[in-house]
Amino acid sequence: MFIRxxxxxxGGGFPQWNCNCRNCADVxxxxxxxxxxxxxxxxxxxxxxxxxxxxxxxxxxxxINDTPKLGAQSGGDLRNSPIKSVVLTNGDVDHxxxxxxxxxxxxxxxxGSDRVLDVIASNSIFNILNAEMxxxxxxxxxxxxxxxxxxxxxxxxxxxFPVPGKVALYLEDAxxxxxxxxxxxxxxxxxxxDLESGKSFFYIPGCAAVNERLAERIKGAALVFFDGTLFTDxxxxxxxxxxxxxxxxxxxxxxxxxxxxxALAPLDIARKVYVHINNSNPVLDENSSQxxxxxxxxxxxxxxxxxxxx
Numbered sequence: 001m002f003i004r005x006x007x008x009x010x011g012g013g014f015p016q017w018n019c020n021c022r023n024c025a026d027v028x029x030x031x032x033x034x035x036x037x038x039x040x041x042x043x044x045x046x047x048x049x050x051x052x053x054x055x056x057x058x059x060x061x062x063x064i065n066d067t068p069k070l071g072a073q074s075g076g077d078l079r080n081s082p083i084k085s086v087v088l089t090n091g092d093v094d095h096x097x098x099x100x101x102x103x104x105x106x107x108x109x110x111x112g113s114d115r116v117l118d119v120i121a122s123n124s125i126f127n128i129l130n131a132e133m134x135x136x137x138x139x140x141x142x143x144x145x146x147x148x149x150x151x152x153x154x155x156x157x158x159x160x161f162p163v164p165g166k167v168a169l170y171l172e173d174a175x176x177x178x179x180x181x182x183x184x185x186x187x188x189x190x191x192x193x194d195l196e197s198g199k200s201f202f203y204i205p206g207c208a209a210v211n212e213r214l215a216e217r218i219k220g221a222a223l224v225f226f227d228g229t230l231f232t233d234x235x236x237x238x239x240x241x242x243x244x245x246x247x248x249x250x251x252x253x254x255x256x257x258x259x260x261x262x263a264l265a266p267l268d269i270a271r272k273v274y275v276h277i278n279n280s281n282p283v284l285d286e287n288s289s290q291x292x293x294x295x296x297x298x299x300x301x302x303x304x305x306x307x308x309x310x
Contacts, residue, residue, distance in 0.1 A: 019279055158190050
């Protein structure tokens with residue numbers, strides 16, 4: 001099974017278009033130890049020919065152009081694409097808006113929870129994906145679903161499972177209380193498995209906490225891609241970037257007694273990779289103490305173009 005990190009940054013990418021924080025200023029001027037990143041997405045394939053996208057970033061067109069194996073193949077039909085399906089983990093803008101890059105009458109399938117598919121159905125801009133060619137398929141929770149393209153089997157299964165999180169910021173309804181109308185299925189994790197080899201990995205780009213149910217599920221995993229949005233819960237507040245904590249946005253922090261380093265440390269996971277990394281996060285500086293702390297704890301910092309074969 002072949003995995004490629006298409007985008008490793010959180011919403012807005014790195015640098016963000018209008019941000020002059022230290023990290024964004026440094027990567028913009030080419031400072032040593034800083035690498036630009038596009039917004040969060042993975043690609044996975046069993047055979048290296050037919051590919052599944054895990055989330056559709058607003059930067060998808062660039063990500064495809066930077067990954068020739070995802071673009072139209074020479075010798076193929078006048079219009080052709082190796083991208084056969086897209087699996088969505090939530091309704092965040094940085095995970096669904098890239099779908100509009102996949103227009104132009106190309107057959108593929110979209111998988112998502114009923115909540116996420118409802119978001120897409122309610123926004124007419126996604127009608128640009130011709131329903132006669134682009135199937136929208138519900139992804140049930142707790143069931144291994146065999147992925148297909150428009151018709152063809154892809155040799156992969158995806159099991160979706162709920163993770164602690166919240167409804168996307170733009171869908172919040174303050175009248176519904178402290179959880180803003182969040183329900184199960186607004187944020188999911190994925191277990192992706194190769195039907196032939198039986199090997200699998202987990203993709204959890206958004207997560208508010210590691211509860212007992214999630215910890216038990218990923219215990220002993222060969223590979224986990226995990227939410228690396230913030231290093232500390234209040235880092236955006238302290239930087240003056242946003243009047244919200246990570247918890248308020250539905251993201252666990254990397255550090256601290258309740259952070260992901262501590263939560264995943266006892267779970268015997270062979271390989272752990274942070275993705276969905278916010279522009280404020282000091283781990284983006286390869287020379288920072290926070291980067292060294294994460295790496296010393298056995299974590300890798302994901303980057304665009306990172307490839308893993310399992």
